[in-house]
Amino acid sequence: MKVRFDATGEVVVITGGAHGIGAALASAVAGCGGTAVVFDITRGLGLAGVEYVEVDVSDREAVLKAVSGVVERHGRIDGLVAGAAVQPRAAVLDTDPEQWTQTLKVNLDGVVWVCQAVVPHMVERRTGSVIVFTSGIAATGFPGAAAYASSKAALGAFARTLAAEVAQYRVRVNVIAPGVIDTEQFRSANIGADLEHWRATTGIGDPEDVVGPLLFLLSDAAAMTGSQLTRERAFARLDTFKES
Numbered sequence: 001m002k003v004r005f006d007a008t009g010e011v012v013v014i015t016g017g018a019h020g021i022g023a024a025l026a027s028a029v030a031g032c033g034g035t036a037v038v039f040d041i042t043r044g045l046g047l048a049g050v051e052y053v054e055v056d057v058s059d060r061e062a063v064l065k066a067v068s069g070v071v072e073r074h075g076r077i078d079g080l081v082a083g084a085a086v087q088p089r090a091a092v093l094d095t096d097p098e099q100w101t102q103t104l105k106v107n108l109d110g111v112v113w114v115c116q117a118v119v120p121h122m123v124e125r126r127t128g129s130v131i132v133f134t135s136g137i138a139a140t141g142f143p144g145a146a147a148y149a150s151s152k153a154a155l156g157a158f159a160r161t162l163a164a165e166v167a168q169y170r171v172r173v174n175v176i177a178p179g180v181i182d183t184e185q186f187r188s189a190n191i192g193a194d195l196e197h198w199r200a201t202t203g204i205g206d207p208e209d210v211v212g213p214l215l216f217l218l219s220d221a222a223a224m225t226g227s228q229l230t231r232e233r234a235f236a237r238l239d240t241f242k243e244s
Contacts, residue, residue, distance in 0.1 A: 005215045007034025011074045012218060013067070015057050015114055016084030018044025021181060024207035025081060025214050026050045032215070037070050039063075039114070040084065057084045057110030058102075067117035079218040080118045080130045082111040085151075089144040100147050107151035108158070115162060123169040129218045130173040132159040134228070138177075156228070163226035172225040174217050178210040179231035205231070 005028075012029045014022045017038035023045050026036035030049030037051045038044060044052060055066040070077060085107045088099050111132055122128025137145055138153035156175055163173035213229050216222050 003212075003216075005032045005219055007032035007078075007218075010034040010078040011037060011070065011076050012079035012081065013037045013039060013070060013077055013114070013118060014081045014083060015039040015110065017050075017081070018042045018052070021178060021207045021210050021214075022081065022083045023047065024211050025083075028211045028215060029079075029218075034078075035074060037074075039066055057114055058105040060109075060113040060116075063110075063113040064117045067114070067121075071121055076125065077118050077121050078128060080114065080122075080128070081214060081218070082114055082130070082132050084110050085133065085148070087145070087148045090147070091144055092146045095147060103147035104151050107148065108154050111155055112158065119162070119166060119171060122171045123166060126170050128171045129222070130159075130162070130171065131214060131217050132156075132173070132175050134159075134175050134177045136177055136179065136230070136232070160226045167225050172217075172222065174222065174225060175228040176210070176213060176217065177228060177230040178213075179205055181205050181207055181210060 007029050012034055014026050014029075014036060016022045017026045017036070018040035019042075022038065022040075026038050027047050027050065029036040030047065035051065036049070037053060039053050039055045039057060041054065041056050043054070053066050053069065055062050057063055067077070086103055088103055090096065090099065115130060119128070119130065122130075132155050133152070134156045135149065135152040137149045138156060141149055159173050159175045166173065210231070213231070217229065
């Protein structure tokens with residue numbers, strides 16, 4: 001069965017969309033006829049049909065201003081994909097307090113602020129889809145990833161709570177755990193033995209592998225809220241990881 005998504009006239013805000021999964025999704029949204037607006041601290045790949053807004057999601061006032069600008073320019077926001085995250089590595093007993101706080105500010109607070117900015121517009125229009133990213137290690141933990149795993153675990157509870165609060169307005173909030181994906185952030189956080197661990201267990205997928213599930217959750221076909229899609233394993237062979 002083949003599926004074709006049509007985003008003509010729709011506007012999707014993607015935080016952390018300058019690279020990796022967010023960039024792949026932004027390109028796909030534009031390719032489906034929609035307008036992808038990327039919020040990031042860097043300009044990114046300069047993809048055709050993608051609008052970039054330089055904003056730090058941990059700064060609530062900056063997020064509110066950026067979202068207000070999107071509404072002024074386009075008149076609507078149909079989808080929000082909250083993907084901005086940082087992934088520092090440090091053992092629990094060695095974690096620097098500032099690094100811990102900054103991880104939560106970006107990964108958790110950043111999602112809260114962008115939802116506070118975007119969701120009221122969806123509530124007013126009685127339609128919209130919000131997607132929040134979690135991680136498999138939110139449930140299992142992983143050595144050196146306490147701050148990242150903790151933030152992602154908290155996001156699951158946050159998303160389900162928000163879903164319950166706005167369901168009456170036909171605004172959907174769902175969670176995705178994309179699995180282990182070959183991105184710049186993943187490579188910088190997983191080297192040596194950690195990289196070999198993921199290659200030998202789950203395998204390592206490409207950003208494009210996550211685009212289909214994300215487009216589904218953004219679409220009207222996803223008549224669900226408070227749910228989680230989880231991708232456990234890569235489809236590619238375990239020896240296909242791209243070193244560069």
